[in-house]
Each structure stands twice: as C-alpha cells, then as structure tokens.
Amino acid sequence: MTPDRLTKVDETTWRIEPSGPMRVPAIIYADETLIRDMDDKVGEQAANVASLPGIVQACYVMPDAHWGYGFPIGGVAAFDPEQGGVVSAGGVGFDISCGVRTMRTGFSVADVLPVQRALADALYRDIPAGVGSRSAITLNSSEMDEMLACGAGWAVARGWGEPQDLERIEDGGRIADAEPDAVSDRAKHRQSREMGTLGSGNHYLEAQVVAEIFDEAAAAAFGLRKSDVVVAIHCGSRGLGHQVATDFAKDMVVAAQASEIALPDRELACAPIKSEVGRRYLGAMRAAMNCALANREILGHYARGVFQHFFPGCELSLLFDVSHNTCKVESHVVDGKRRELFVHRKGATRAFGPGRDSLPPALRPIGQPVFIGGSMGTASYILVGEKSAEAKAFASACHGAGRALSRHAALRQWSGRQIIDELAAQGVMIRSPSSRGVAEEAPGAYKDVSAVVVAAEAAGLARRVARLKPLICIKG
Amino acid sequence: MDMNEPRASADSVPRWEHFPHGSDVGVRGLGLAPATAFEQAALALTAAVTSAQVEASEQVEVSCQAPDLELLFVEWLNSVIYEMAVRRMLFACFSVRIEGARLEGTLCGEPVDVARHAPACEPKGATYGSLKVAPDAGGIWSAACVVDV
Numbered sequence: 129m130t131p132d133r134l135t136k137v138d139e140t141t142w143r144i145e146p147s148g149p150m151r152v153p154a155i156i157y158a159d160e161t162l163i164r165d166m167d168d169k170v171g172e173q174a175a176n177v178a179s180l181p182g183i184v185q186a187c188y189v190m191p192d193a194h195w196g197y198g199f200p201i202g203g204v205a206a207f208d209p210e211q212g213g214v215v216s217a218g219g220v221g222f223d224i225s226c227g228v229r230t231m232r233t234g235f236s237v238a239d240v241l242p243v244q245r246a247l248a249d250a251l252y253r254d255i256p257a258g259v260g261s262r263s264a265i266t267l268n269s270s271e272m273d274e275m276l277a278c279g280a281g282w283a284v285a286r287g288w289g290e291p292q293d294l295e296r297i298e299d300g301g302r303i304a305d306a307e308p309d310a311v312s313d314r315a316k317h318r319q320s321r322e323m324g325t326l327g328s329g330n331h332y333l334e335a336q337v338v339a340e341i342f343d344e345a346a347a348a349a350f351g352l353r354k355s356d357v358v359v360a361i362h363c364g365s366r367g368l369g370h371q372v373a374t375d376f377a378k379d380m381v382v383a384a385q386a387s388e389i390a391l392p393d394r395e396l397a398c399a400p401i402k403s404e405v406g407r408r409y410l411g412a413m414r415a416a417m418n419c420a421l422a423n424r425e426i427l428g429h430y431a432r433g434v435f436q437h438f439f440p441g442c443e444l445s446l447l448f449d450v451s452h453n454t455c456k457v458e459s460h461v462v463d464g465k466r467r468e469l470f471v472h473r474k475g476a477t478r479a480f481g482p483g484r485d486s487l488p489p490a491l492r493p494i495g496q497p498v499f500i501g502g503s504m505g506t507a508s509y510i511l512v513g514e515k516s517a518e519a520k521a522f523a524s525a526c527h528g529a530g531r532a533l534s535r536h537a538a539l540r541q542w543s544g545r546q547i548i549d550e551l552a553a554q555g556v557m558i559r560s561p562s563s564r565g566v567a568e569e570a571p572g573a574y575k576d577v578s579a580v581v582v583a584a585e586a587a588g589l590a591r592r593v594a595r596l597k598p599l600i601c602i603k604g
Numbered sequence: 605m606d607m608n609e610p611r612a613s614a615d616s617v618p619r620w621e622h623f624p625h626g627s628d629v630g631v632r633g634l635g636l637a638p639a640t641a642f643e644q645a646a647l648a649l650t651a652a653v654t655s656a657q658v659e660a661s662e663q664v665e666v667s668c669q670a671p672d673l674e675l676l677f678v679e680w681l682n683s684v685i686y687e688m689a690v691r692r693m694l695f696a697c698f699s700v701r702i703e704g705a706r707l708e709g710t711l712c713g714e715p716v717d718v719a720r721h722a723p724a725c726e727p728k729g730a731t732y733g734s735l736k737v738a739p740d741a742g743g744i745w746s747a748a749c750v751v752d753v
Binding site: 167169195197201221223261314317318327328329330367370374377378381393394395397531534535536537561562563564565568604 | 624625628686689715724726729732
C-alpha cells in the first residue's frame with residue numbers, strides 16, 4: 129500500500145479519509161514499512177467496511193493486517209444496533225473464535241531439552257492434527273447442544289480440563305446467549321467427530337521458551353520468568369464454525385438485499401443486528417465460540433497428559449485463553465457517552481487494559497494477556513492490553529505476524545523438508561503429517577512479527593511483556 | 605483485463621488453476637460450459653489439499669441450488685467441502701449437471717490416507733471473494749473464487 133494515499137497522523141497511525149460511501153474513516157496502525165508491505169486490498173477492504181450501516185468511529189486496521197474475505201484480516205469494526213448497525217459473517221471469519229491459549233509448565237528449558245525429541249513425538253501422537261485426523265470424542269445430539277451452550281465448562285465437567293482453568297478463559301469459558309438451535313444440522317454433523325482436534329493451516333500446538341522479558345512487573349503478574357517453558361495452542365471452532373460461517377454468509381447476501389443495504393461487494397454480506405438473520409447469526413456464532421473454547425480446553429487437557437508423563441505432577445496452569453475472530457457486545461465510551469456496541473474483531477485480539485471487571489482478579493490490576501502467534505521458526509510474543517487501546521481501537525490489538533507471501537508463492541520458494549531441517553538445526557522440532565503444509569507455512573512466508581508488535585506498542589494498543597521462541601511445533 | 609485472469613483457448617480447456625490470495629487460495633476452473641468449469645474448479649480444490657494421486661473408489665451424490673450462477677458455484681464448492689469434511693474423503697473426479705438454479709453433482713474419491721495424501725490444508729469454506737463465473741469473448745467459461753483454508 130502506498131503511504132501517499134493515506135493521511136499520516138503519527139509514526140504508527142494512518143488514516144483513509146472518508147470519501148464516497150464511507151461513513152467513517154479507516155485508521156491503520158502500522159509503521160511505514162509495514163504499510164508499504166500491505167496489499168492495496170487491505171485499504172480497499174477497510175474503506176468498504178467503513179461504508180457499512182451503523183459503524184461507529186472508524187474501521188481500525190491492526191499492524192499485522194492482510195487481505196481477507198470482506199473485512200481485512202486484522203480488522204476491527206464496532207456497530208451500534210440503535211443506529212441501524214449490522215453484523216457480518218465475513219467480519220468474524222470462517223474460523224469463528226479462532227484463538228490462542230498459553231499454559232505455564234513450571235519447568236525451564238534446561239528441564240525440557242533432555243526430553244525434547246520424545247516430548248515432540250508424544251505430543252504429535254496424542255494431539256489429533258491435520259486433515260484426516262481422528263478425534264477420540266464423538267458427540268450425540270444432546271451432548272452437542274450442551275457443548276454449544278456451555279463451552280469450556282462442558283469440557284471441564286466431563287473431565288477434559290480443570291475447573292480453575294475457567295476464570296482464565298475469556299468470558300469464563302462460556303459465551304452467554306448462545307443458541308444451539310440456530311446452528312444447522314450440517315454444522316453439527318461436521319463437528320460430531322472433531323472435538324479435541326487441532327485442524328491444519330496456521331493452527332499449531334507449540335512448546336515455547338521465554339527468551340526475553342520486556343516488562344518485569346507484567347511478566348511476574350503473568351507468572352513468566354526467562355527460560356520458562358510454556359505451551360501455546362492456536363486453533364478454533366473447527367468444522368462447526370466453518371459451516372456456521374458458510375450457512376450465514378449465504379443468508380446474509382439475501383438479508384442485506386432485503387434491508388436495502390448497498391454492498392460494494394458480496395463478500396461484505398451482512399444483516400442488521402436487529403433482524404431475524406442477524407439475531408440467528410449471533411446465536412449461532414456464540415455457540416461456535418463455545419465450541420472453540422471447549423475445543424481448546426480439551427486440547428489443553430491432552431497436552432497436560434503428555435507433559436505429566438514426562439514430568440509427573442506437572443500442572444500446566446492456564447495463563448489465559450483469548451480469541452481473535454469474534455463479534456462481541458461490549459461497552460465502550462464514544463464521544464463521552466457509554467454505548468453497547470457489537471465489536472467485530474477478525475484476526476484481532478481483544479486487549480483490555482487494567483481495571484476491567486471482566487478480567488480475572490489476578491490479572492485485573494495489570495491488564496489482559498494478548499498472544500501474538502509466530503510462524504514455527506520465528507518468535508511469538510505475549511503482550512498486555514493498554515488502557516489507551518480503548519480509545520484507539522475499542523481495546524484491540526494484533527494477533528500474529530500476518531502473511532507476507534501467499535501459499536502459492538511459499539511453495540515455489542521452499543520445500544517442507546528444507547524448512548524442517550533448517551528449524552531442527554536451530555533447535556525447533558517440527559512434527560506434521562504434511563511436508564507441503566510445512567512449506568506453505570514457512571516462517572519466511574510471514575511478516576516480521578517483531579516489527580508488528582513494536583508497531584502495536586508504539587501505537588498504544590498493547591505493550592510487550594515477553595518474547596518466546598519455539599522448541600516444538602505440532603502442525604496440522 | 606485482470607492480470608490474475610486466464611487467457612484460454614478452446615484447445616486449452618478443460619483445465620484448472622490456482623490463483624494467489626493473501627492467506628487463502630484461489631481456485632479457478634475453465635471449460636466450454638459452466639458445468640465443466642465447475643468440475644475443474646473442484647479439481648483445483650482437491651489439488652489445494654494434496655499433490656498426491658487420489659483414487660476414485662467411492663461415489664457421493666450432492667445437490668444444491670442458488671438464485672444465480674455465481675452463488676451456485678459457491679454452493680457447489682461448499683457441498684464438496686462439506687462431503688470432504690464429514691466423510692473424511694478426497695475427491696478425484698467430478699460430474700456436474702446444471703438445470704436452471706439447480707445443480708446435481710457426482711463426486712468420486714477415496715477416504716483420506718494421511719500418510720499417502722499428506723494433506724497440506726483443510727478447506728473451511730468457499731467465499732464470495734474474487735467470485736466470478738462468466739464466459740470470455742471466445743466462449744470459454746471461467747468459474748473462480750477464494751477458498752478459506
């Protein structure tokens with residue numbers, strides 16, 4: 129994207145001024161290098177989102193943004209139902225409630241390195257990953273509905289998790305107002321044998337070592353010390369979420385037309401929040417969010433089992449679990465007035481600063497952990513939400529490095545074997561059923577994650593707490 | 605002309621191709637009729653998942669409908685993705701019949717063999733991104749969209 133077409137506010141804040149059908153500006157948080165690396169379509173998509181009915185304040189774009197479907201990935205937009213605001217399936221994405229959880233092992237890298245290879249093999253054996261992998265769990269109809277209503281609490285009640293995990297999950301592990309009845313039979317069927325599976329693509333389970341601490345106080349509050357080993361799990365609502373998105377994208381094309389919403393592109397299909405399709409989508413999407421929370425809880429339980437085999441008594445306590453593909457009702461102050469808004473975050477992480485009542489007591493004084501996923505070989509980061517993010521982007525931050533190259537381009541440049549060997553030489557053990565999948569997810573296909581988090585920090589979205597380096601990566 | 609769009613002649617079709625997208629994958633089928641273009645795009649979908657040969661040992665029937673040809677194309681690919689997911693299968697060949705707003709399709713394939721197919725990614729859904737179903741000036745039909753993986 130050429131910066132010349134943007135208004136530069138400061139080193140990490142750029143505006144696309146409202147023009148044509150845009151109701152509000154688009155505001156991009158990134159430095160000039162990241163802006164130049166962004167596809168022009170990111171700006172086009174943000175401008176399109178800014179034209180939707182009921183949008184409040186601006187369409188915000190995170191430093192890791194890239195070209196998505198309807199909304200850019202790394203896009204944040206809030207809508208007011210009292211102003212004709214809409215909800216969009218494309219504004220949440222196909223992998224509803226995709227997110228990251230991070231668990232503390234209590235062990236240091238010196239403890240883990242002697243068993244690194246065996247641990248990698250055991251995690252790969254016990255974590256169902258990739259297309260064709262099989263879940264050990266099959267849900268009948270009533271179990272499915274209960275899971276969709278209760279989220280991670282459902283998993284804990286069945287022994288796949290610990291009760292103390294729940295307060296460390298966004299919304300206590302259960303999204304309210306989920307409507308299992310709004311989820312199609314096809315979506316439920318697609319999920320019936322997928323609970324406790326990782327998926328593929330950019331999803332992963334990693335053992336990571338804390339390589340650098342930036343903020344000692346926040347790190348202490350998060351229970352992180354240099355050289356500690358943590359487990360990070362990145363995945364979402366699996367087939368159920370994919371099917372909910374598919375079902376409602378279709379319904380929203382019709383609903384937008386019926387509501388006389390002029391769409392610059394069908395990708396932006398949406399429905400008024402106060403409409404039957406809007407209400408049904410929100411109920412189904414919240415059920416899919418519960419599915420994602422339950423799924424990550426189960427995967428965390430599997431990881432605990434593996435670690436306890438190698439380190440008897442190891443607890444893997446949950447630091448936090450937060451999603452980055454959601455639409456949530458949140459209270460935000462706009463022009464001095466508190467309003468209830470439907471905040472879409474697509475490839476963007478909620479980043480509450482200190483003091484928010486919804487944070488667990490232990491985290492409330494410091495702020496919410498924000499997890500920035502890496503790309504096998506590169507670093508991941510743990511950030512903490514800043515109060516300033518509230519006014520900057522409805523308390524949102526980035527979610528990962530963001531792709532720099534398409535899968536197509538990555539395949540032309542690397543082989544899976546080459547990536548696996550190179551990372552092994554750097555001390556990172558990759559386990560995946562697909563060499564081609566590894567090549568498509570090559571670290572070089574992603575942007576510089578360090579530049580992304582530095583930009584997020586400079587923009588006042590979230591502050592760096594720790595940098596983590598992968599030791600083991602299980603890819604689907 | 606969009607640089608991403610193909611130039612085709614009658615003797616170069618039917619065929620399929622991928623086109624680049626930021627994080628996902630674009631699939632495009634080309635043929636002398638919409639049905640052929642749809643079949644080819646579904647082959648592109650399989651090729652997004654695996655580079656290995658897929659056997660056509662089992663047959664699955666699907667049907668779908670939509671108010672126009674472009675939405676029907678997305679419905680078709682989503683029907684294939686659904687069958688891939690719930691049956692844990694990959695498909696090697698496709699036969700499509702279109703009558704008005706309705707499509708009947710036959711998919712032939714086999715269960716996923718992780719060791720042999722080494723699936724690279726999991727299609728989540730066909731999107732309206734870069735969606736286009738249209739003939740070119742020479743009468744070659746193209747059917748394309750972005751698939752979220």
